[in-house]
Amino acid sequence: MSAVRTALYAQVADIRIDTNGRDAASVHGAVESALGLVDIVAREPRRLDVESPRGAYAIHVGAGLLADGRQLAEAIRGRHVLIATDANVARIQLPVLEASLRRLRPDLVIAVHCMPPGEAEKTLGRWQEAVAALAKLGATRDATVVALGGGVVGDLAGFAAATWMRGIDVVQVPTTLLAMVDSSVGGKTGVDLPAGKNLVGAFHPPAAVIADTAALSTLPARELRAGLAEVVKYGAIFDATFLDWLDDRAEALLAGDPEATAEAVLRSCRYKADVVARDPFERGDRALLNFGHTFGHAIETEQGYTGATGGLVHGEAVAVGMVLAARLSTALGRAAQADADRLLALLQRFGLPTRVPAGLDPSALLARMRLDKKADAAGLRFVLWDGAGRGVIVRDVPESAVMAVLAG
Numbered sequence: 235m236s237a238v239r240t241a242l243y244a245q246v247a248d249i250r251i252d253t254n255g256r257d258a259a260s261v262h263g264a265v266e267s268a269l270g271l272v273d274i275v276a277r278e279p280r281r282l283d284v285e286s287p288r289g290a291y292a293i294h295v296g297a298g299l300l301a302d303g304r305q306l307a308e309a310i311r312g313r314h315v316l317i318a319t320d321a322n323v324a325r326i327q328l329p330v331l332e333a334s335l336r337r338l339r340p341d342l343v344i345a346v347h348c349m350p351p352g353e354a355e356k357t358l359g360r361w362q363e364a365v366a367a368l369a370k371l372g373a374t375r376d377a378t379v380v381a382l383g384g385g386v387v388g389d390l391a392g393f394a395a396a397t398w399m400r401g402i403d404v405v406q407v408p409t410t411l412l413a414m415v416d417s418s419v420g421g422k423t424g425v426d427l428p429a430g431k432n433l434v435g436a437f438h439p440p441a442a443v444i445a446d447t448a449a450l451s452t453l454p455a456r457e458l459r460a461g462l463a464e465v466v467k468y469g470a471i472f473d474a475t476f477l478d479w480l481d482d483r484a485e486a487l488l489a490g491d492p493e494a495t496a497e498a499v500l501r502s503c504r505y506k507a508d509v510v511a512r513d514p515f516e517r518g519d520r521a522l523l524n525f526g527h528t529f530g531h532a533i534e535t536e537q538g539y540t541g542a543t544g545g546l547v548h549g550e551a552v553a554v555g556m557v558l559a560a561r562l563s564t565a566l567g568r569a570a571q572a573d574a575d576r577l578l579a580l581l582q583r584f585g586l587p588t589r590v591p592a593g594l595d596p597s598a599l600l601a602r603m604r605l606d607k608k609a610d611a612a613g614l615r616f617v618l619w620d621g622a623g624r625g626v627i628v629r630d631v632p633e634s635a636v637m638a639v640l641a642g
C-alpha cells in the first residue's frame with residue numbers, strides 16, 4: 235500500500251523533501267526554501283535610498299545582514315571605527331558584527347564602546363564617555379561610529395558622531411523594531427536631560443542604515459510591541475490603508491513572521507524617508523512624526539524614564555499618547571469617534587497600553603508638555619489627526635481640552 239502511495243505521490247509532486255531524520259523546524263525551513271519564500275523574503279536584502287543634507291544614504295533591510303557584513307564594510311570610509319552598543323546587544327549581536335567587519339576589513343582599527351542598557355542611560359554623562367572612547371581610539375575626521383543597538387544607542391552614538399570633530403560618519407545598525415522603523419532613519423540624535431527628553435541633540439543623518447531583521451528574533455516581546463506602536467503611527471498620520479494592512483497581519487507580526495516583519499520595516503522606512511527628505515530639519519510636516527509624542531514624552535519624563543523598572547518604555551508611552559491625541563482630535567471636532575476607537579482597538583491587539591498609567595497627575599503632565607519642544611511661544615502645539623491617515627499640526631490647543639483628555 236505504502237509503495238503504491240509513494241509512487242503515486244512521486245508522479246504528481248512538484249517538489250520532494252526528504253523528512254527522514256529531520257526535526258519539524260528543519261523540515262519547515264526546507265519547505266520554505268523549496269517554495270522560494272526564503273529567497274524572496276530573507277536572502278534578498280532590500281534597499282531604499284534617502285536624500286539628506288549630508289548626502290544620500292542607503293537603508294538596507296534583510297535577514298542576515300550582520301553575518302554577511304558587506305553593506306557595513308562598504309559604508310566605512312576611513313580606518314578608525316568605534317562600535318557603540320549596550321550590554322544586552324553586546325552579548326548577542328556584537329560578536330557577529332565584529333567578526334564580519336574584521337573578516338571583510340582587516341585594515342580597520344576597531345574599538346568597542348559598551349554602555350548599560352535603557353533610556354535612563356541616554357545622558358550627557360554617557361555621551362561624554364562615548365566621545366572619550368573616540369579620543370582614546372585616536373579617531374580622525376574620517377572615522378566612523380557604528381551604532382549597534384536600539385534607539386537609545388542610536389541616538390547617543392549618533393550624537394557622539396555629530397559632535398566629535400564637528401561631525402563624523404555614523405552607520406546606524408538598529409537591532410530593535412523601533413530603531414529599524416524610526417530612530418535609525420532621519421538623522422535626529424541626542425540625549426535626555428532630567429528636565430525632558432531629547433533636549434540636547436543635533437541633526438546628523440547616517441552614512442547608511444543596516445537593518446538586519448534576523449536580529450529581532452532575540453528581542454523581548456515587550457520591545458517588539460513597543461516598536462509596533464511606531465509602525466502604527468505611520469498609518470495613523472499618513473495612510474489609513476496601512477492600518478488595515480497591520481490589522482490583517484497583526485498575528486504574523488506579533489509572532490515575528492519574517493515576511494510580514496520585513497515588509498512592515500520597509501514600508502515604515504519609506505514613510506519616514508519620504509517625509510524627512512521633504513523636511514530634513516523639521517520646519518514643516520516632519521513634525522507629524524511626533525503624533526502621540528507630546529503626551530508620550532510627558533509620561534516618560536514624569537515617570538523618570540523608568541521603562542525598565544515598572545514605567546512605560548518609549549513605544550508604549552507613544553501608544554498611550556496616540557490614543558490621547560486621537561481623543562483630543564475628536565474632542566476638538568476634527569475627527570470621528572470611530573477613528574479613535576479603531577486606533578485603540580489596533581493598539582490593544584498589539585498588546586500595547588492605551589491609558590495613562592495610574593498615579594500620574596494630569597496637571598504635572600500638562601506642565602511637562604509646556605516644556606516639550608512641540609510647545610512654542612504661541613501656546614500648546616499638538617500633532618492631531620483629521621481622521622485615520624490624516625495627521626495635522628494644530629497650534630493654540632486650549633489647555634482645558636488637553637486636561638479633559640488627560641483626566642478622562
Ligand SMILES: NC(=O)c1ccc[n+]([C@@H]2O[C@H](COP(=O)([O-])OP(=O)(O)OC[C@H]3O[C@@H](n4cnc5c(N)ncnc54)[C@H](O)[C@@H]3O)[C@@H](O)[C@H]2O)c1
Binds near residue numbers: 385411419
Ligand atoms: N532619533 C529619532 O528619530 C528617534 C525616533 C524614535 C525614538 N527615538 C528614541 O529611541 C529610544 C527608544 O529606542 P528602543 O525602543 O530601541 O529602546 P532601547 O534602545 O532601550 O532598546 C530596548 C531594549 O532592547 C534591548 N535590545 C536591543 N536590541 C536587542 C536585540 N536584538 N535582542 C535583545 N535585546 C535587544 C536593549 O538593550 C534595551 O534593553 C528612545 O530614547 C527614543 O527617544 C529616537
Ligand SMILES: [Zn+2]
Binds near residue numbers: 416464527548552
Ligand atoms: Zn518615537
